[in-house]
Amino acid sequence: MAVVEPKVVCCCLLLLTGAVSQGPRVDYRDPACAVRGSTLTILCSFTPQSVVEDGKRVLAEIVRVVWCQNHQICHLTTPSVYDSELRYARVNDPRYRYLGDKKGNCTLQITGVQRGDNATFRFRMEAKETKNHFTGRGVTVRVSDGAQMEVHSSTDGQFKRGEAVTLNCTTKCTFHQLEVTWLRDGHALKHTGPSLHLAALTAMDSGNYTCRLKNNVGSLSKAFSVLVEAEEEGSVQVSLIVGVVSAVLMLLCFVILVLVIIRQKNQSAVRGEAGPKYNQAEGAQQQVEDVTYAHIQFRASGSQARPVEVEDDSIIYISVVARG
Structure with missing residues (x-):
């Protein structure tokens, strides 16, 4: 007869136990810290208890989800900040918004964080x-007045002309x-976002930058120095x-262009007025120059004909006399 060792039996029991039951679980991101007046999102996920239905192991169906504050189990009529079943909580506080579901997401968002939110929040699934x-173990929220504001640069601290930098x-x-108030050398800037973008840096952007939460003077950060080198005097003169x-x-080219256009317009106007007169004179002159008379005479002489040229101004007579 075979003897089963106790260690083997123990391992088998553990495996069977794990296969039969899977315990519920809630996971938070702890700890959570928020600035008073801001919006805080508590990321949360859960896994329901596994049960056997129709011979198959499935996760239990969740019918109610609850978020409570400073309570161990969030049970029944325990004051809650959110309850999916309003029969226990007639009105849910609108500052607490449930972003999850009943399947596995239990994320809670808190808007307008107050000092009273400095507590432990727990999620319960039923x-x-x-x-x-x-009910999960809970997550502790710590509320701050924002007295630890700091300014950080998106670069390594080298500020060159023409480059861009973002201060956070x-x-x-x-x-x-x-709303974040930005100041440079103690003077408030128009920008109110958590990030201040400085594009195409110049020497005018140099100064000590600070930030703080609006209406909260105590949250003023330490000064962050931005020094942009000014252009050298020689390069400025050359530029x-x-x-x-x-x-x-450019101005000279423009003047020359205008003069050329004016001259062309004047010449066109003169030609348009005196055009016919010039054409008639030129035609007459051409006719005079082109006139050539040739006169040939033959005499009853047996001598050879010879040309006789008679010039009279611009009229040319050519006479050929033949003698017999």
Whole structure:
């Protein structure tokens, strides 16, 4: 007869136990820190108790989800910040918004964080079977006034002319939907977002930058120095000279172009008025120049004909006399 060792039996029991039952679970991101007046999102996920239905192991169906504050089990009429079954909580506080479902997401969002939110929040899920109710261990929320605001740069601290840089106003606690006031050398800027973008840096952007939450002077950050090197005097003069010369050349070209256009218009006008007179004179002159008379005479002489040329101004007579 074979003898089964106790260790083997123990391992088999553990495997069977794990296959029969899968315990419920809730996971948070802990700890959570929020700035007063901001919006905080508590990321949360859960896994219901596994049960056997029709011979198959499935997850229990969740019929109620609850978020409560500073309570161990969030049971029954315990004051809650959110309850999917309003029979226990007639009105849910609108500052607490449930972003999850009844399948596995239990994320809770808190808007307008207050000092009273400095507490431990717990999530509870309830299934059809009472034995499958479960409350998680909870997540602790710490509320801050934002006194630890800091300014960080998107670059390594080298600020060159023409480049862009972004300054970020941050704190150890997360914050959203808050108005941030930016200051340069103590003077308020128009921008109110958590990030300040400076494009095409110039020497005018140099200064000490600070940020704070609006209406919260105590949250003012330490100064962050931005130093943009000014252009050298020689390069400035060269740039100025080049600019002046370019402007003068452009102006000169423009003047010449205008004069050429005016001259062409004047010539066209003169030709249009005196055109017919010039044409008649030129035609007459051409006829005079082209007139050539040839006169040939033959005499009854046996001598050879010889041409006789008679010139009279522009009229040419050619006479050929033949003598017999």
